[in-house]
Amino acid sequence: MIDNLPIRVKVTAIVMMTTALALVVACAAFIAHEVIATHNSDERDLSILADVVASNSSAALIFRDAESAREILSAVRAHPSITRAAVYASNGTPFVTYGDHPQIPLAELQKKPVSRWTHIETFRTVSFRGETIGTLHLVADYRFLRQRVKRDVAIMAGILACALLMALLVAVYLQRVVSAPLMRLAGAAHQVRHEKNYAVRVGTGAGSPNDRDEIRGVLDAFDEMLAEVQRHQSNLEENVALRTAELQMILNSAAEGIVGLDRNGAVTFINPSGAALLGWRMRDLIDRSLHSMIHPYDAPEHAYSLQECPICSAADETAPFRVTTFRRSDGASVPVEITAATIEDPTGNAAGVVVTFRDITERLAVERMKDEFVSTVSHELRTPLTSIRGALTILGSGAMGSLNPKGMRMVNIAVANTERLTRLINDMLDLEKLHAAGVALQRRPLRTEQVLAHAVDGVQPIAERAGVTLQLSAEPCELLADYDRIQQMLSNLLSNAIKFSPPDSLVEVSGAPSDGQYVIRVRDYGRGIPADKLELIFERFQQVDASDSRDKGGTGLGLAISRSIAIAHGGTIHASIPDGGGALLTVALPLPAVNEEVA
Amino acid sequence: MKRVLIVDDDPDIREIAVTGFEIAGGWEIREAASGLEALELARLDPPEVILLDVMMPENDGPTTALMLQADERTRQVPIIFLSAKVHLAERPPGICGFITKPFDPLALPEAVAEIVASRAAEPATRNVPIPPA
Numbered sequence: 094m095i096d097n098l099p100i101r102v103k104v105t106a107i108v109m110m111t112t113a114l115a116l117v118v119a120c121a122a123f124i125a126h127e128v129i130a131t132h133n134s135d136e137r138d139l140s141i142l143a144d145v146v147a148s149n150s151s152a153a154l155i156f157r158d159a160e161s162a163r164e165i166l167s168a169v170r171a172h173p174s175i176t177r178a179a180v181y182a183s184n185g186t187p188f189v190t191y192g193d194h195p196q197i198p199l200a201e202l203q204k205k206p207v208s209r210w211t212h213i214e215t216f217r218t219v220s221f222r223g224e225t226i227g228t229l230h231l232v233a234d235y236r237f238l239r240q241r242v243k244r245d246v247a248i249m250a251g252i253l254a255c256a257l258l259m260a261l262l263v264a265v266y267l268q269r270v271v272s273a274p275l276m277r278l279a280g281a282a283h284q285v286r287h288e289k290n291y292a293v294r295v296g297t298g299a300g301s302p303n304d305r306d307e308i309r310g311v312l313d314a315f316d317e318m319l320a321e322v323q324r325h326q327s328n329l330e331e332n333v334a335l336r337t338a339e340l341q342m343i344l345n346s347a348a349e350g351i352v353g354l355d356r357n358g359a360v361t362f363i364n365p366s367g368a369a370l371l372g373w374r375m376r377d378l379i380d381r382s383l384h385s386m387i388h389p390y391d392a393p394e395h396a397y398s399l400q401e402c403p404i405c406s407a408a409d410e411t412a413p414f415r416v417t418t419f420r421r422s423d424g425a426s427v428p429v430e431i432t433a434a435t436i437e438d439p440t441g442n443a444a445g446v447v448v449t450f451r452d453i454t455e456r457l458a459v460e461r462m463k464d465e466f467v468s469t470v471s472h473e474l475r476t477p478l479t480s481i482r483g484a485l486t487i488l489g490s491g492a493m494g495s496l497n498p499k500g501m502r503m504v505n506i507a508v509a510n511t512e513r514l515t516r517l518i519n520d521m522l523d524l525e526k527l528h529a530a531g532v533a534l535q536r537r538p539l540r541t542e543q544v545l546a547h548a549v550d551g552v553q554p555i556a557e558r559a560g561v562t563l564q565l566s567a568e569p570c571e572l573l574a575d576y577d578r579i580q581q582m583l584s585n586l587l588s589n590a591i592k593f594s595p596p597d598s599l600v601e602v603s604g605a606p607s608d609g610q611y612v613i614r615v616r617d618y619g620r621g622i623p624a625d626k627l628e629l630i631f632e633r634f635q636q637v638d639a640s641d642s643r644d645k646g647g648t649g650l651g652l653a654i655s656r657s658i659a660i661a662h663g664g665t666i667h668a669s670i671p672d673g674g675g676a677l678l679t680v681a682l683p684l685p686a687v688n689e690e691v692a
Numbered sequence: 693m694k695r696v697l698i699v700d701d702d703p704d705i706r707e708i709a710v711t712g713f714e715i716a717g718g719w720e721i722r723e724a725a726s727g728l729e730a731l732e733l734a735r736l737d738p739p740e741v742i743l744l745d746v747m748m749p750e751n752d753g754p755t756t757a758l759m760l761q762a763d764e765r766t767r768q769v770p771i772i773f774l775s776a777k778v779h780l781a782e783r784p785p786g787i788c789g790f791i792t793k794p795f796d797p798l799a800l801p802e803a804v805a806e807i808v809a810s811r812a813a814e815p816a817t818r819n820v821p822i823p824p825a
Contacts, residue, residue: 472747476702476793478794479795480707483705483708483709483711484708486796486797486798487708487711487712490715490798492715515794
């Protein structure tokens with residue numbers, strides 16, 4: 094409880110208590126001394142009186158002069174503190190008495206001594222010529238002493254009171270030597286604590302660390318700490334401002350739109366490019382639900398529900414790229430490509446989503462132009478080819494008159510090469526279409542045994558002409574794929590295998606599921622592929638041997654197209670050298686996931 | 693004698709096709725260089741079959757086909773598209789067949805005859821691509 098008192102009071106109280114204690118002890122000591130001194134003095138007085146009375150009473154006692162004895166004895170009344178007295182004869186009987194002295198023999202009296210606390214008694218022998226003739230008995234009380242003590246105590250009390258009062262005044266005045274700086278410190282600390290004001294200062298600034306006044310030392314240390322805190326704070330603020338500026342610069346400079354969303358899909362930040370793309374001011378988008386701003390419910394062709402929204406679902410998975418449509422502030426639609434990534438907080442939970450998006454209007458336009466170019470080229474190249482081939486065919490048929498063998502030979506060369514040209518055009522356009530279309534294939538459920546059998550049947554005539562036997566073993570399975578394209582790829586691989594197989598050899602075709610994929614193998618026993626060309630052959634216009642193109646009628650694009658088809662389905666294709674010679678082409682196509690839906 | 697109307701803006705292709713029919717024999721051959729010309733000739737003397745190029749300036753194949761089908765004199769005439777495009781985005785109704793370029797002029801008449809014959813049997817759309825062998 095004492096601890097809770099303010100410093101002022103504590104210091105004053107300490108001073109007062111000490112002072113009071115000192116004064117009280119001093120007074121008590123003084124009074125004690127007084128008492129003892131007075132007591133001794135009284136005793137002495139009484140002793141002297143006793144001697145005098147005793148010697149004076151001897152004559153009266155000898156002559157048994159009771160009257161004279163009584164008179165002499167009553168002289169003790171000069172001392173008012175003497176309450177009773179008596180002279181005893183030698184036989185112990187009281188001769189004369191004074192006061193309320195009991196008339197009892199000496200022996201009995203001596204059996205009842207007075208209380209030493211309240212009375213003082215003395216016995217004197219009365220003697221005549223060296224002979225004891227009687228005894229004097231005096232009893233006095235302490236009335237003087239008591240009065241004296243009372244008086245002293247009263248005086249002491251008065252002095253004590255004055256002294257304490259003065260001490261109080263002085264203490265109250267002087268306590269500020271200690272408490273004032275401490276109160277200042279306390280006040281400043283309070284300010285710092287509640288107002289976060291680090292600019293306050295308490296010290297004089299003139300003290301050194303070795304100052305023997307600890308309080309001063311504390312005040313100066315306090316000031317130094319505050320200064321340090323202020324410096325630290327401004328440092329931090331500077332750093333934060335710098336970093337923020339840097340980040341802001343990056344965000345502002347990015348050409349892509351970058352938007353951060355919190356867990357509820359509300360915008361936490363957006364950079365200028367992003368806001369510009371959407372046609373809003375940056376601050377109009379903050380805290381708004383991005384989905385409602387840019388994926389509205391009322392535009393039927395773009396209406397995603399919140400669950401379907403690809404941005405909002407990015408919290409569960411990171412989709413590398415998605416093409417979707419945003420709505421601008423003016424209602425116009427913008428095709429965009431978005432990448433959404435989850436923001437994780439330090440505990441690993443999803444705290445939000447960062448979405449980068451770019452306007453792909455131009456890119457789509459370019460792609461559209463490319464598609465149109467492809468069709469136009471297709472048409473423009475094929476039209477003259479039609480005429481060339483048509484004319485040659487008619488010529489070669491002999492319907493316009495027969496040609497001599499050499500002439501026929503010329504026509505045949507021309508026809509063969511127009512065919513080659515046609516195939517080349519077809520393949521190139523095919524490849525271009527595959528690259529451009531990307532994943533826009535018709536993915537339907539496809540039975541592997543069907544497509545493999547179909548492809549094998551398709552190349553059967555070529556195989557027979559080449560004297561090659563086709564052997565097929567396919568495990569039935571269902572894939573999601575474009576039937577025509579898969580068949581195209583398989584026909585390609587098979588005709589390659591047949592092309593490079595010697596007569597009377599075998600081409601083995603197998604298909605089986607393995608490890609989440611369906612693996613198709615086409616193996617021939619021909620001359621094989623050199624190890625350093627195993628990857629090269631999949632590039633455009635690459636053939637193992639330059640002479641192959643002319644002899645075997647290939648365009649050099651077959652494997653490139655096959656690879657494009659495989660990749661477009663999310664699969665792979667590669668060539669290898671099997672044991673026993675020949676070449677092995679392996680295609681791996683992904684098996685559909687359990688809950689994958691048909692596009 | 694079956695009447696055939698060959699419509700293509702490219703004169704060489706027309707000539708090739710015409711020669712093919714000539715060699716085959718048994719055909720009365722007409723040609724038109726544009727959709728409008730085709731419409732005019734067809735109205736005058738409706739042929740048994742029209743071979744219609746898809747990509748032509750002004751009125752392209754599908755537009756011409758629609759025009760032909762709109763006119764009751766020409767509505768019943770089967771139309772076969774000739775095209776370098778392997779897949780047509782829209783297949784207008786009433787198109788009985790599809791022949792891709794380049795085509796073999798010697799095999800053309802037979803394919804056309806087959807389409808006409810089968811259409812007589814069942815008026816459904818058939819796609820009979822001639823392999824460019």
